[in-house]
Amino acid sequence: MESIQGLVEHIVYHNDTNGYTVFSLMCQGEEIVCVGNVTSLDEGEYLKAEGEYTEHQVYGRQFKVTSMSVEVPEDEYSIERYLGSGAIRGVGPSLAARIVKKFKKDSFRIIEEEPERLAEIKGISERKAREIYQQFHEKQDMRQAMMFLAKYGITTTLSLRIYKQYGEEMYRIIQENPYRLADDMNGIGFKLADEIAKKAGIGSHSDFRIRSGIIYMLQQGTLSGHIYIPAALLVEKTAQMLGVEEEAVDHLLQSLQMDRKIVVKKIDDVSVVYGASLYRLELETAGLLKNLGVDYSVDEKEVGKVLDRIEKREGIDLDDHQREAVYSAAGNGVLVITGGPGTGKTTTINAIIKYLEYEGLEMRLAAPTGRAAKRMSEATGREAQTIHRMLELSGGPDDDRLRTQFERNQDNPLETDVVIIDEMSMVDIYLMNALLKAIAVGTRLILVGDVNQLPSVGPGNVLKDIIDSECFQVVRLTKIFRQALESDIIKNAHLINEGRQIELGNKSQDFFCLKRYDVQQILGVMVLLIRDKLPKFVNAKPYDIQVLTPMRKGELGVERLNTVLQHYLNPPSPDKKEREFHQGVIREGDKVMQIRNNYQIEWEVLGHYNLPLDKGVGVFNGDMGVVREINHFAEQLVVEFDEGRRVTYGFAQLDELELAYAITIHKSQGSEYPAVIMPLLSGPRMLFNRNILYTAVTRAKQCVAIVGDEHTVRHMIENEKQQKRYTSLNLRLREMNTLS
Numbered sequence: 001m002e003s004i005q006g007l008v009e010h011i012v013y014h015n016d017t018n019g020y021t022v023f024s025l026m027c028q029g030e031e032i033v034c035v036g037n038v039t040s041l042d043e044g045e046y047l048k049a050e051g052e053y054t055e056h057q058v059y060g061r062q063f064k065v066t067s068m069s070v071e072v073p074e075d076e077y078s079i080e081r082y083l084g085s086g087a088i089r090g091v092g093p094s095l096a097a098r099i100v101k102k103f104k105k106d107s108f109r110i111i112e113e114e115p116e117r118l119a120e121i122k123g124i125s126e127r128k129a130r131e132i133y134q135q136f137h138e139k140q141d142m143r144q145a146m147m148f149l150a151k152y153g154i155t156t157t158l159s160l161r162i163y164k165q166y167g168e169e170m171y172r173i174i175q176e177n178p179y180r181l182a183d184d185m186n187g188i189g190f191k192l193a194d195e196i197a198k199k200a201g202i203g204s205h206s207d208f209r210i211r212s213g214i215i216y217m218l219q220q221g222t223l224s225g226h227i228y229i230p231a232a233l234l235v236e237k238t239a240q241m242l243g244v245e246e247e248a249v250d251h252l253l254q255s256l257q258m259d260r261k262i263v264v265k266k267i268d269d270v271s272v273v274y275g276a277s278l279y280r281l282e283l284e285t286a287g288l289l290k291n292l293g294v295d296y297s298v299d300e301k302e303v304g305k306v307l308d309r310i311e312k313r314e315g316i317d318l319d320d321h322q323r324e325a326v327y328s329a330a331g332n333g334v335l336v337i338t339g340g341p342g343t344g345k346t347t348t349i350n351a352i353i354k355y356l357e358y359e360g361l362e363m364r365l366a367a368p369t370g371r372a373a374k375r376m377s378e379a380t381g382r383e384a385q386t387i388h389r390m391l392e393l394s395g396g397p398d399d400d401r402l403r404t405q406f407e408r409n410q411d412n413p414l415e416t417d418v419v420i421i422d423e424m425s426m427v428d429i430y431l432m433n434a435l436l437k438a439i440a441v442g443t444r445l446i447l448v449g450d451v452n453q454l455p456s457v458g459p460g461n462v463l464k465d466i467i468d469s470e471c472f473q474v475v476r477l478t479k480i481f482r483q484a485l486e487s488d489i490i491k492n493a494h495l496i497n498e499g500r501q502i503e504l505g506n507k508s509q510d511f512f513c514l515k516r517y518d519v520q521q522i523l524g525v526m527v528l529l530i531r532d533k534l535p536k537f538v539n540a541k542p543y544d545i546q547v548l549t550p551m552r553k554g555e556l557g558v559e560r561l562n563t564v565l566q567h568y569l570n571p572p573s574p575d576k577k578e579r580e581f582h583q584g585v586i587r588e589g590d591k592v593m594q595i596r597n598n599y600q601i602e603w604e605v606l607g608h609y610n611l612p613l614d615k616g617v618g619v620f621n622g623d624m625g626v627v628r629e630i631n632h633f634a635e636q637l638v639v640e641f642d643e644g645r646r647v648t649y650g651f652a653q654l655d656e657l658e659l660a661y662a663i664t665i666h667k668s669q670g671s672e673y674p675a676v677i678m679p680l681l682s683g684p685r686m687l688f689n690r691n692i693l694y695t696a697v698t699r700a701k702q703c704v705a706i707v708g709d710e711h712t713v714r715h716m717i718e719n720e721k722q723q724k725r726y727t728s729l730n731l732r733l734r735e736m737n738t739l740s
């Protein structure tokens with residue numbers, strides 16, 4: 001082990017996440033390149049480092065730092081260099097020079113002990129002197145804090161955030177109850193807090209740990225779509241995860257309830273537990289929706305007359321259910337229209353729109369995803385937006401849906417007579433709550449969707465719960481119209497939904513099953529279909545053909561499929577830049593998907609000469625795009641999403657993207673593709689079920705190609721088992737109905 005000391009001349013590279021830093025150190029006139037994991041360092045600081053010299057293949061001789069300490073520089077040159085380095089805000093090189101000129105080697109002592117004397121220097125007021133003193137101290141405190149946190153394996157970025165959040169109180173929190181970090185700070189979860197706690201010597205049976213574990217399990221439940229968890233299940237799972245007895249967990253449920261962190265209720269005589277905020281959110285959502293359920297007295301005869309005229313003009317002949325939908329839209333504050341593919345939902349919405357227009361009512365159209373909104377626009381010939389856009393998203397923390405903010409809310413509701421939402425099955429409880437807040441009583445709400453689709457990715461089962469509550473007018477469209485029946489995709493979708501078997505062969509014009517029983521063969525057929533056959537068949541580009549699979553893992557899971565498909569569809573090439581990322585390699589020309597909502601990220605649409613035509617913020621979970629550019633120098637990657645929206649990601653943000661040659665069926669909700677390919681061989685029973693198959697099949701417009709084992713498809717149709725979602729919006733609505 002050797003020891004060197006000197007002035008940090010230049011920081012060449014610093015990775016915020018793991019602290020890995022490359023910097024040059026001036027040691028007695030010699031510049032030494034040092035590398036190591038360093039929590040915080042500024043150019044101009046005086047460093048004492050221990051470590052060893054190594055020989056790097058490319059960069060040559062380097063000093064590998066194993067430990068270091070920042071020393072107070074002693075000679076005038078070093079003092080001046082440090083003070084002027086920018087480490088102390090408000091002090092630049094010239095002021096640093098004046099300070100050192102006056103106080104010489106005593107400069108640091110003066111700043112620390114007699115800061116008022118700094119005011120003797122021209123250009124330094126008393127206020128400024130105080131600021132310099134404070135800055136100097138803060139810097140030292142912060143460095144100390146970071147070194148302290150580094151002992152617990154906490155990264156530089158996180159350390160800074162922790163220090164900013166708690167200041168000096170941080171030491172106590174880390175040593176007594178690091179689980180508070182998981183409660184208070186976004187981005188710190190139970191697992192990290194638990195690791196810190198372990199290092200701090202906190203016992204596995206600590207009350208803090210168990211309480212935090214319970215909240216963590218509830219959050220995990222939310223991630224799986226649940227609003228509550230049955231108490232017995234929660235206790236069992238939490239005890240298992242923490243390795244403690246169930247009694248200990250049970251005991252702390254009460255204390256969490258007293259602290260209003262959780263709400264315990266009975267549903268059908270079973271105790272269930274909600275995270276307090278989700279409980280309130282669901283309750284509030286029920287109340288808001290209930291308020292909108294106003295009856296508008298309309299003369300059905302009059303509506304009928306108007307409708308006759310519309311039918312004549314448009315050359316349509318609505319059936320009884322469709323007519324009923326228009327009457328209901330006229331007479332109810334809240335209306336739900338549900339039906340499978342080809343049952344005339346779009347035709348009905350169009351008739352409703354025409355009627356409302358005739359009545360001179362203003363309306364807004366929206367859907368939960370960009371793709372669904374675009375389809376709604378095309379089907380109605382009117383502007384349809386994403387719900388986020390209609391509500392005028394104004395920001396909010398990336399991962400904290402509860403605090404997502406919209407310009408449109410109770411204080412500034414949408415100024416319109418009617419709001420129509422399509423693809424309602426995808427709307428989760430957060431979005432529903434935000435939507436309802438922005439709709440004032442007196443505005444009608446029409447919700448359209450297919451209740452048999454998979455529920456929303458986010459928590460809740462909003463559409464199903466509203467229907468089940470029986471508190472609102474629901475029109476169920478069941479008849480499949482003649483034209484729709486010509487499509488085997490639609491026919492088969494309905495058969496699947498009813499649990500009836502379908503024809504699995506290659507005779508159909510739009511629904512094929514190519515029987516293959518070997519993974520390699522399946523992959524080969526898929527590549528052939530995407531690259532050569534299907535684009536011509538459905539008149540689309542290879543990237544418009546979507547591979548859907550129920551699972552992430554396994555030989556035919558999303559992850560493996562993406563690697564294989566990337567290799568064949570966008571192979572490495574000298575003129576395509578690429579970079580490593582969490583899924584292997586990401587390359588110019590790759591098809592990618594955004595995998596979480598990012599409400600803040602900016603996009604722009606460029607016109608001629610790269611002039612921006614449109615700008616905005618927000619890219620959402622499930623949005624698909626193509627990598628257009630990778631810039632290693634700027635460490636950025638540009639993705640172009642639908643409608644030419646270009647988004648620049650820093651390399652550190654690449655975990656927001658995934659390759660999207662293949663995606664899970666869950667992620668495909670609300671999207672439609674000209675052709676869908678499904679490799680189905682075998683997989684977990686929970687994922688290979690009817691609901692999943694139905695959702696996948698209904699994503700295809702012109703062609704479904706199943707490649708794999710027909711028996712697997714048959715088992716999926718038979719398998720009705722869906723994962724239960726614990727939600728209670730239906731109960732809350734019913735309670736309110738009986739109260740009023």
Ligand SMILES: Nc1ncnc2c1ncn2[C@@H]1O[C@H](COP(=O)(O)OP(=O)(O)OP(=O)(O)O)[C@@H](O)[C@H]1O
Binds near residue numbers: 341483
């Ligand atoms: N009353 C009607 N009489 C005759 N044909 C109809 C009627 N209503 C709808 N159709 C036809 O049935 C087909 C399906 O209708 P529509 O597109 O409205 O259904 P959808 O439920 O929106 O379907 P998808 O969910 O697949 O988009 C269309 O070809 C449409 O023209």
